[in-house]
Amino acid sequence: MALKPVQPRRRGVGGLIAALALLAFAGLAQADDVHAVFEADGAQQVDPDFASGSELVDRGHRLYAELNCSGCHGGMGFGTAGPKFRGNDRLDDDVYVVGQILIGPGIMPSFAELSDAQIAAVASYIRESWGNEYGELNANRVNEIRTQIAGRSD
Numbered sequence: 001m002a003l004k005p006v007q008p009r010r011r012g013v014g015g016l017i018a019a020l021a022l023l024a025f026a027g028l029a030q031a032d033d034v035h036a037v038f039e040a041d042g043a044q045q046v047d048p049d050f051a052s053g054s055e056l057v058d059r060g061h062r063l064y065a066e067l068n069c070s071g072c073h074g075g076m077g078f079g080t081a082g083p084k085f086r087g088n089d090r091l092d093d094d095v096y097v098v099g100q101i102l103i104g105p106g107i108m109p110s111f112a113e114l115s116d117a118q119i120a121a122v123a124s125y126i127r128e129s130w131g132n133e134y135g136e137l138n139a140n141r142v143n144e145i146r147t148q149i150a151g152r153s154d
């Protein structure tokens with residue numbers, strides 16, 4: 001009888017220890033990962049050896065650093081002051097992506113002064129990097145979206 005309340009408690013503690021061990025392991029694995037990235041990253045720099053095989057995306061990669069998108073979204077797409085781009089489903093929506101770049105939500109500055117070709121390049125880069133596969137955008141599509149957004153009353 002006296003063992004009855006003890007047994008479930010011991011199982012509970014064992015389970016808790018196992019869960020904590022798993023969490024600690026997952027945490028360490030993740031910390032290692034991030035550490036490795038930041039070592040390669042030089043804090044928020046973009047990957048210097050980047051070559052995508054697409055001229056447009058490579059141009060976007062250079063702009064991403066020059067315009068300091070990397071300062072707020074992370075050289076490796078993990079985000080800092082701004083949202084992460086790595087695995088960010090919102091980038092699938094081209095109207096949304098171009099709209100955010102043109103408007104500059106919150107603390108993000110507007111980049112409306114960039115040419116359609118420059119916006120196409122940087123948008124293509126963030127949509128096609130870090131495992132993202134949302135597709136490239138060309139300047140014509142950016143122009144369409146720019147016109148659409150400029151004509152919007154809301």
Ligand code: HEC
Binds near residue numbers: 073081126
């Ligand atoms: C000063 C920091 C800063 C800079 C520089 C900056 N952003 Fe942002 N960006 C943000 C913040 C913060 C948000 C989220 C704003 C909000 O929703 O309130 C954001 C949102 C976005 C979004 C929408 C993401 C989402 O998940 O909703 C895109 C796309 C984007 N930025 C692209 C860019 C690009 C491309 C550049 C460079 C040309 C850039 N940003 C430069 C801070 C920045």
